[in-house]
Amino acid sequence: MRSELRRAADRLVGGVRWYVRELMDESAYDRHVAHVRRDHPETEVPSRRDFERMRTDRQEADPRQGFRCC
Incomplete structure (x- = not known):
């Protein structure tokens, strides 16, 4: 019972x-x-910044x- 509640809570948090x-x-x-890795594997992936x-x-x-700006 507890593990079912835990899994349900984890799914809810993941969905949110x-x-x-x-x-x-x-x-x-x-x-x-x-997209870059799938369609352009020769291209370097940019940093997040x-x-x-x-x-x-x-x-x-x-x-x-x-x-x-706002």
């Missing part, structure tokens, strides 16, 4: 964690790494998005 990561787009880097910099630069350059 997944949802929040998707909502905040925290998983974008993980998806990018998977470099990825975030590229993503921010792309957003700032896109006139449709209108970059804002």
Whole structure:
């Protein structure tokens, strides 16, 4: 009984964690790494810092998005 409750709680916490990561787009880097490794194996995977910099630069350059800090 206790182990069933524990597994249910772990699934619930895992689901909430997944949802929040998707909502905040925290998983974008993980998806990018998977894409690069799958479709471009000869390409070096950027660090998370470099990825975030590229993503921010792309957003700032896109006139449709209108970059804002907040």
